[in-house]
Each structure stands twice: as structure tokens, then as C-alpha cells.
Amino acid sequence: MQQVKAVVALAKGEPVTLQTINIPDPGPGEAVVKVQACGVCHTDVHYRDGGINDDFPFLLGHEAAGIVEAVGLGVTEIEPGDFVVLNWRAVCGNCRACGRGEPQYCFNTHNATQKMTLADGELAGTELTPALGIGAFAEKTLVAAGQCTKVDPRARPAAVGLLGCGVMAGLGAAINTGNVGRGKTVAVIGCGGVGMAAIAGSVLAGASKVIAVDIDDRKLERARTFGATHTVNSRQADPVAAIKEICGANGADGADVVIEAVGRPETYEQAFYARDLAGTVVLVGVPTPEMKVPDLPLIDVFGRGGSLKSSWYGDCLPSRDFPMLTDLYLQGRLDLDAFVSEEIGIGDVEAAFTKIHDGDVLRSVVIL
Structure with a gap:
């Protein structure tokens, strides 16, 4: 003792x-x-x-x-x-x-x-x-x-x-849960520590466009330092429309992967509608027990296809992920x-x- x-x-x-x-x-x-x-x-x-x-x-x-x-x-x-x-x-x-x-x-x-x-x-x-x-x-x-x-x-x-905890949650939400890979388009809603790590993870995985969404211009400016290619202040613009416009080349109707790092019903709905058809939504923001998403029509869930995922601890396996990410850090890549x-x-x-x-x-x- x-x-x-x-x-x-x-x-x-x-x-x-x-x-x-x-x-x-x-x-x-x-x-x-x-x-x-x-x-x-x-x-x-x-x-x-x-x-x-x-x-x-x-x-x-x-x-x-x-x-x-x-x-x-x-x-x-x-x-x-x-x-x-x-x-x-x-x-x-x-x-x-x-x-x-x-x-x-x-x-x-x-x-x-x-x-x-x-x-x-x-x-x-x-x-x-x-x-x-x-x-x-x-x-x-x-x-x-x-x-x-x-x-x-x-x-x-x-x-x-x-x-x-937080950095692994964000990195893992992109790499492990969202399966972000080369050429994918990604939007991250919420640019706190977890969201910023999701941006860094998306860049590390080779995403072609990484869109940061927040209501704070300070955070959006910081997101660019982590590799965000585009930023959207959702106080000033409809984030769903903005994400769709940015990703609209080649007929896309949204981002391939949208990572919700806030944990609120309204931002989850934005993530749902901002993804491309058959795209992926990853919820890594932590909601409170009373929160619900009552205005999401089930026909839209069915009709848009794709995946709705939650990411708990970035779906990480510490024995696999921690040493690998530490090596990337020491190499100057993370x-x-x-x-x-x-x-x-x-x-x-x-x-x-x-x-x-x-x-x-x-x-x-x-x-x-």
C-alpha cells in the first residue's frame, strides 16, 4: 500500500x-x-x-x-x-x-x-x-x-x-468504423478533440475531400491545420446543402462517410441527409439518455441504403492500434x-x- x-x-x-x-x-x-x-x-x-x-x-x-x-x-x-x-x-x-x-x-x-x-x-x-x-x-x-x-x-x-480515449475515438471512427479509404469524401460534424481526430484519421486514410462542420470559426480554422480541405460554419449555411455541393462532382449526392462528433439529434439528422446514397453515417458523439431522433422517417432510412453505425472507442483494439499509431507519430505521419x-x-x-x-x-x- x-x-x-x-x-x-x-x-x-x-x-x-x-x-x-x-x-x-x-x-x-x-x-x-x-x-x-x-x-x-x-x-x-x-x-x-x-x-x-x-x-x-x-x-x-x-x-x-x-x-x-x-x-x-x-x-x-x-x-x-x-x-x-x-x-x-x-x-x-x-x-x-x-x-x-x-x-x-x-x-x-x-x-x-x-x-x-x-x-x-x-x-x-x-x-x-x-x-x-x-x-x-x-x-x-x-x-x-x-x-x-x-x-x-x-x-x-x-x-x-x-x-x-478521445483521439483514438476520433481516429477510429474514421479508420475502423467508417472504413475511410483512398478517394473517399468525408464530412465531420463537430470539431472538438474527437472531431479533429476524425479529420486527422480521414486524411491519414487517404480521403480526397475532408469537410469540417462547426459553429465556431476558431475550430474551423484549426480543422484546416489537421488537413480539412473544406469548412462549413453551420450557423451561416445549411450544412447538408453545403456538403452536397462540395461533394457533387461525378453525380454524388453527399459525402461517402459523415462522422457525427457532437451527439445531438439535430446534428445526427444533418449527418444522415448529408451522406451520399448508400453512404455511411458514424455516430461517435456521445448523446445523453433522453435524446431521440423522432423526425427521421423510416422510409428514408430504407430508401437511402448504406450504413448507420455507432463507434464506441473508435472500434479500437488497443494492442493493435496504439503501437501502430505511436509508430506513425514517431515517423511524423500523425x-x-x-x-x-x-x-x-x-x-x-x-x-x-x-x-x-x-x-x-x-x-x-x-x-x-
């Missing part, structure tokens, strides 16, 4: 605080990781605000890279000293998806069995709920060994740690550094949440 500093959300909607927490020694199948960097993701805000569940207190942070410090019994795939990116898809190897050779859809991903706890005050001993089973706004964290993916140690922790807007201290997370809300950053990254 050891004690470290960590960022904790004690109660719904309250500012996060820096707490001392207890980290158990790793048990069978577990690992303790010394965190070097962890990105500040909008999902952490959802946890703080009770938008995920009510299992307070939460140990926040999940887009992280670090060094394995210790492993428990039976752990053979990693060892102390390994440089790893943490993931929240530790596949089981036994479920139906794993059995049919599709572990990226594993039904039974797992986390550490032991619980980290608060160390001080009236709540001493209270079990913490780690965000996405990771909890990496901390000097060290306890995870399942399968949540540790070894990557090239030459990579910058602040950059490759972002593969742990600019993960561009996603790092600022580096901050562990005490600056609450201020970083405000910057996310205001659209001022792609990612603030906590350096430990």
Missing part, C-alpha cells in the same frame, strides 16, 4: 479537489502505473457533473501514459519499467466477440479488482470509482494489466497518452503533438474544465 496525490470529484457538480489516496499493491492480474501525463477529457466533466452515474467519489482522468511500477501474480504481458498507454478496453478473450475473432467488440472488458480509497479526513477509507476504470489524474494508479498497452518509449507521454493545447499541473484540472466548456483548448494535459 502507498499514498499519492490525486484529483477527486467528491460530490455531484462540486469543484474537484486534490486528495491523498491509498493505492493497494497489485494483486493477481493487476498493475500499478506511475502516471507521466494525462489528458483532460470532456468525459471527466460528465463524471464530475453526475452525467455518467452517481458512484461518487470519482477518481478522475483516463487519457494517460506512464511507466509500469509493479505487477501482480500471473502478469506476463508487461513488466516493471515498460512504457504504456492506458486503455479502457482490457479484453477478456472468452466472450462471444473475442471467440469469433473480434476482440475490439469485447462484451466483458475488465478493470482492477481491488479498490483505491481516500486516505484522509472523515471520508478516509471510502472506495473510489476510477473514471473509465483508470483514474489517472494521480501520481500513480492501479489498473488491470490488460489496460496497459506497451508502446515505443521514445514517444512523448503527453501526446501518446491521448490515444487512451501529429499527436498538435492535440496538446497546453501542459498543466495536477492542481489545475478544474480550470481546464472551464477551458473545455469555452472551446479554448483541444486538450489540456496534466504533467506529473
